[in-house]
Amino acid sequence: MQGRSDIPLDDKGIEQAMAVADALKAGEFGMGFDAIYSSPLKRARKTAEIVAGELGEEVKSIPELMEIDCGMISGYTISEAMRRFPEMVGLFGSGLWEGRYPGGQSHQQYEKENVLPALRKIHDLEPGRCILAVTHGGFIMTAIMNFLGMGEYRPFLRHRLDNCGLTTVEIRGFDKDGRPIGRLRELNLVLSAQHDHIIDVYSKEDDVR
């Protein structure tokens, strides 16, 4: 778990970002962007800068695109965290939404304080445009909950999000509670297998983040 600890990209991460930048430039994903935004954390910012550099864009920062604050869990693997903080066990199951990370946020709080304001800000700043936002696993998971059409339900979703995977949502507006109205268009579009050596090895533990 990293949360808000500001760990920079490692060499593999830089290579992944460069590979995605190349693929975007070469049209491999069939998408282009009108603007690029990023979380202020180094791992996101650097990814955004590498992509923006390749595409000839600037990176604009939105603080709300930051990862969830997982408090004292930061730096531990999930299984270590569960041993050390017994209250975490429920949090990685049905208690995901309301449960607060020791010394940090709950997902519910994170949705309200970060995810919904970030989506609103991007929508208001860039109406009708196609935007790349470089952010974090917790943000994307929380965001897609709002686009599946699940209303108030916040189950523990079992899905994968790779580093540098692209997820596309379509925002048409917002309801009276500030929740986006729109659709989930694509989840976890990844680099082709020719980049195998830098593609993530995914373990069961990555079910939780």
Place this chain on the structure above:
Amino acid sequence: MSSGTTLYLVRHASTDWNDEGRWQCLDDMPINDKGHVQAEAVSKEFLRLSEKLDFSRVYSSPLMRAKQTAGPIAKKLGLEVFVEPLLRELDCGLLSGLKLEEAKSRFSDFYSRLEGNWLDERYPDGETHREYVSRCVLPALDRIFDDNRDRAVIAVTHAGFIRATIALIMGTPAEIPLRGLCVDNCAYFKFDLERTDDEGLTGRVSAINVTAHLRKEGL
């Protein structure tokens, strides 16, 4: 030791009825010209994926639009299309052939009941979503999993089947229809499946509605 299966679900290519926004279900419409181009694009995508993945089988729903989509994929991979009846679409009964607005006005009572009872409301002369999942979706996934342990496998099917599989594997409540989830013609969805201790299926959704191969072709 648990053994896993990588399942790619592909929604069939476009038909005229899709493009006109008509319910289709078990009516057996062929794919149209645009559909043939989409099917070619998705077949090239699987040929590319096959450079790293050894696909064991290409399954298809028995409906023509699925078989016509599976054909080019299987051919590119040097495989036969394996028709699996359980991969069919939901039976929406009398709605089939109607445009959404026509269906809503002709069967307004059904639609208002469906709103609060999505899983158990019966389509006029058709089946319920719950019946469809237990008759088709669960046994199809079981069979495909068991016949392709530790392999990668492709199944060409329908939006209803794909939505039900997403709900099941991703863990969203079965009574919620996931209306915000896009399921485009010739998009693919990827699942990493494994058995639970009590012989159920679990796993993880590793990609939803991938359409880059279509966008690249301007589709």
